[in-house]
Amino acid sequence: xxxxxxxxxxxxxxxxxxxxxxxxxxxxxxxxxxxxxxxxxxxxxxxxxxxxxxxxxxxxxxxxxxxxxxxxxxxxxxxxxxxxxxxxxxxxxxxxxxxxxxxxxxxxxxxxxxxxxxxxxxxxxxxxxxxxxxxxxxxxxxxxxxxxxxxxxxxxxxxxxxxxxxxxxxxxxxxxxxxxxxxxxxxxxxxxxxxxxxxxxxxxxxxxxxxxxxxxxxxxxxxxxxxxxxxxxxxxxxxxxxxxxxxxxxxxxxxxxxxxxxxxxxxxxxxxxxxxxxxxxxxxxxxxxxxxxxxxxxxxxxxxxxxxxxxxxxxxxxxxxxx
Amino acid sequence: xxxxxxxxxxxxxxxxxxxxxxxxxxxxxxxxxxxxxxxxxxxxxxxxxxxxxxxxxxxxxxxxxxxxxxxxxxxxxxxxxxxxxxxxxxxxxxxxxxxxxxxxxxxxxxxxxxxxxxxxxxxxxxxxxxxxxxxxxxxxxxxxxxxxxxxxxxxxxxxxxxxxxxxxxxxxxxxxxxxxxxxxxxxxxxxxxxxxxxxxxxxxxxxxxxxxxxxxxxxxxxxxxxxxxxxxxxxxxxxxxxxxxxxxxxxxxxxxxxxx
Numbered sequence: 001x002x003x004x005x006x007x008x009x010x011x012x013x014x015x016x017x018x019x020x021x022x023x024x025x026x027x028x029x030x031x032x033x034x035x036x037x038x039x040x041x042x043x044x045x046x047x048x049x050x051x052x053x054x055x056x057x058x059x060x061x062x063x064x065x066x067x068x069x070x071x072x073x074x075x076x077x078x079x080x081x082x083x084x085x086x087x088x089x090x091x092x093x094x095x096x097x098x099x100x101x102x103x104x105x106x107x108x109x110x111x112x113x114x115x116x117x118x119x120x121x122x123x124x125x126x127x128x129x130x131x132x133x134x135x136x137x138x139x140x141x142x143x144x145x146x147x148x149x150x151x152x153x154x155x156x157x158x159x160x161x162x163x164x165x166x167x168x169x170x171x172x173x174x175x176x177x178x179x180x181x182x183x184x185x186x187x188x189x190x191x192x193x194x195x196x197x198x199x200x201x202x203x204x205x206x207x208x209x210x211x212x213x214x215x216x217x218x219x220x221x222x223x224x225x226x227x228x229x230x231x232x233x234x235x236x237x238x239x240x241x242x243x244x245x246x247x248x249x250x251x252x253x254x255x256x257x258x259x260x261x262x263x264x265x266x267x268x269x270x271x272x273x274x275x276x277x278x279x280x281x282x283x284x285x286x287x288x289x290x291x292x293x294x295x296x297x298x299x300x301x302x303x304x305x306x307x308x309x310x311x312x313x314x315x316x317x318x319x320x321x322x323x
Numbered sequence: 324x325x326x327x328x329x330x331x332x333x334x335x336x337x338x339x340x341x342x343x344x345x346x347x348x349x350x351x352x353x354x355x356x357x358x359x360x361x362x363x364x365x366x367x368x369x370x371x372x373x374x375x376x377x378x379x380x381x382x383x384x385x386x387x388x389x390x391x392x393x394x395x396x397x398x399x400x401x402x403x404x405x406x407x408x409x410x411x412x413x414x415x416x417x418x419x420x421x422x423x424x425x426x427x428x429x430x431x432x433x434x435x436x437x438x439x440x441x442x443x444x445x446x447x448x449x450x451x452x453x454x455x456x457x458x459x460x461x462x463x464x465x466x467x468x469x470x471x472x473x474x475x476x477x478x479x480x481x482x483x484x485x486x487x488x489x490x491x492x493x494x495x496x497x498x499x500x501x502x503x504x505x506x507x508x509x510x511x512x513x514x515x516x517x518x519x520x521x522x523x524x525x526x527x528x529x530x531x532x533x534x535x536x537x538x539x540x541x542x543x544x545x546x547x548x549x550x551x552x553x554x555x556x557x558x559x560x561x562x563x564x565x566x567x568x569x570x571x572x573x574x575x576x577x578x579x580x581x582x583x
Contacts, residue, residue: 011485013485013486018485069465069491071454071464071466072458072463072464075458095450096485097466097467097482097483097484097485100450100451100454100466101454101464101466103451104418104451104452104453104454104455104458105454105455105457105458107418107419107451107455108419108422108455108458108459109458111419112419112545113417113418113419113544113545113546114418114419114449114451115546116418116448116449116450116451117448117449117450129549133554134340135339135340137554138553138554138556139342139551139552139553139554140550140551140552140553140554141342141347141548141550141551142548142549142550142551142552143546143547143548143549144546144547144549145545145546146544146545146546146547147545154451181461182461182462182463182494183457183458183461183462183463183464184463185463185493185494185497186463186464186465186491186492186493186497187491187492187493188489188490188491189490189491189492190489190490191484191486191487191489191490192487192488192489192490193486193487194486194487194488205582206582230577230582230583238503241504242503242504243504244504247487248469248483248502248504249483249485249486249487254448255442255443255448255502255503262580262582263577263580263582265573273336274445280557284576284580285557286573286576288569288573292562292564297559297562298557298559299557299559300559300560300562301560301561301576302560302561302563302572302573302576303559303560303561303562303563304563304565304569304570304572304573305562305563305564305565306564306565306569307565310565310567311565311569311570311573312570314567314570315570315573315574318570318571318574319574319583322583
C-alpha cells in the first residue's frame with residue numbers, strides 16, 4: 001500500500017461495467033489504500049454495488065453525456081477535479097475506444113505523459129512502473145514515470161484477473177463537466193449493434209479464427225460452423241477484416257480483441273505479430289496452415305501442416321458425427 | 324477543402340524490430356518506409372479533396388535523419404506537399420511530445436479543414452498521439468472511423484464501437500482517425516512517383532517551430548525505460564504434416580482437454 005488514491009475509469013455497456021473495468025479495479029486494490037471510479041453516464045447508483053464489490057469506495061459520475069463522445073468531456077471533468085484539489089496519484093484506463101480518447105486528451109490538459117498498452121504495473125515507494133509487451137509479446141519493457149503525478153496509464157484487456165473484494169456499495173458523487181467549447185463538438189446521431197450469436201469473442205472458452213489461407217470470403221462459413229460445434233466464437237485475422245470478409249468486431253490482435261480462451265484454433269493464419277499479440281495468452285493453441293514455416297507453428301501446442309480446405313471439412317464432419 | 328494527413332515513417336515491419344541497447348528506443352537508423360496504416364489516411368484525404376472539388380492534401384511527419392522515403396510514397400499517391408520535422412533533439416519523444424511537434428507542423432501549414440491520422444502506428448502503437456494532437460489544436464475529433472464523408476461544414480463518420488458502430492457528426496475543422504479498411508489505398512503510378520520527386524518537402528527543426536527544447540525529446544518525456552527482458556517463451560508443441568488424418572489429431576487433442 002504505497003499510493004493513497006487511484007482513479008479507475010469505468011467502461012460501461014448495457015448497464016454493466018466491462019470486464020476490463022473489474023480487472024483494473026482488482027489490480028488497483030493492490031496498489032493503493034483508496035480506489036475510486038470515474039464514470040461517464042447516467043444511473044451511477046445502479047453501478048455502485050458492483051463497483052464497490054470490486055473495491056471502489058467512491059464513484060465520480062458525470063451524469064448522462066447525451067450524444068457527446070466521452071473524450072473531451074471526461075478529460076475536461078477530470079482535469080478540473082485535479083486542479084480543484086482532487087489528488088489521485090494514478091489514473092487507470094482500459095485500452096478501449098473510450099479509455100484512449102479520454103486519457104489522451106487528459107494528458108494534454110494536465111501536461112503529463114501517458115503510458116499505453118500496459119500489461120502490468122507496480123508501485124515502489126512513490127515510483128510507478130508499467131510493463132508493456134513488444135515485438136509480438138516476446139520482449140517486455142518496463143517504463144517508469146519520471147515527472148510529477150497524476151500519472152496516466154492505459155492497460156490491455158485481460159492483463160489482470162477480476163476478483164471481488166467484498167466491499168460495500170461505492171458512495172456516489174457528482175463530477176462536474178466544464179464547457180468543452182469547439183473541441184467537444186462531435187455528436188452521436190445513431191448507434192448500431194452488429195448482432196452475433198453464441199458467446200462473445202473475448203469471453204468464449206473456445207475461439208476459432210480464420211485468415212487469408214481460407215482463400216475467399218465464402219469459406220469463412222467453415223470457421224463459423226466449427227465455432228458453433230465447439231460452442232465457441234468465430235474470430236479473424238486483420239487481413240480478412242481489412243479485406244471486408246467479416247466485420248471489425250471479429251478481429252483478434254493488437255488492433256482488435258485480446259482473447260485468452262482455453263482453446264484457440266487458428267485456421268489459415270500465418271501468425272503476424274499483430275495477430276499473435278491478441279491470442280498468445282490462450283491456454284492451448286491449435287494451428288492449421290499450409291506453410292510449415294508459418295510463425296504460428298512456433299507457439300502452437302498442436303500444429304497441422306495442411307490445407308484448411310481439406311482439414312476443416314473432415315474435422316467438422318467428425319464433430320457432427322459425435323452429435 | 325484542405326486536408327492534412329499525419330504520416331509516420333517506420334522501419335519495415337517485415338524485418339524483425341530491435342531496440343538500441345544504449346537508449347532502449349526502437350532502432351530507426353535503417354531505411355524507413357511509409358507506415359501501411361497511414362496509406363489509408365492519405366487515400367481517404369485524396370478522395371475527400373476530389374469529392375469537394377478543390378483544395379489539397381498536405382503531410383506532416385516527424386522522423387530522424389531527414390528521412391523522406393515514406394513521405395515520397397505518400398506524395399506519389401497524390402499529396403501535394405509535406406512538412407518534415409527532423410531534429411536529433413527530438414529523439415526519445417513520448418506520444419505527447421510527438422503530438423506537440425505535429426501540432427506546430429500543422430500550424431505551419433496554416434491549419435486545415437480536416438486532419439487525418441491512423442488509429443495507431445504499426446511500430447509504437449501508443450494510439451494516443453492523434454487525440455493529443457486534436458486537444459492541442461483545440462479541435463473536435465472522431466476516432467476509429469470506418470467510413471468518412473464530408474457534407475458542407477460537417478464530417479460524418481461511422482465510428483467503430485465495442486458492439487458495432489456509431490454514426491457521428493462533427494463540425495469542421497476536426498481531426499479524424501481512420502482504421503485500415505476505410506478505403507483501399509491506391510498504388511502510386513509511375514507518373515506519380517516521378518512527380519513526387521519534385522514536390523516540396525519543408526524540412527524544419529524543433530527550434531524552427533518555436534518549440535522549447537525542454538518540452539520535447541527525451542528531455543520533455545515524462546518516462547524512462549528501466550528494464551527490457553525476454554518474455555517467457557511459449558514452447559512449440561507437436562507439429563504434424565496432414566496425411567488426410569490430421570483432423571483426427573485435432574479431435575483427440577480436444578478430447579484430452581474435455582472440450583468435446
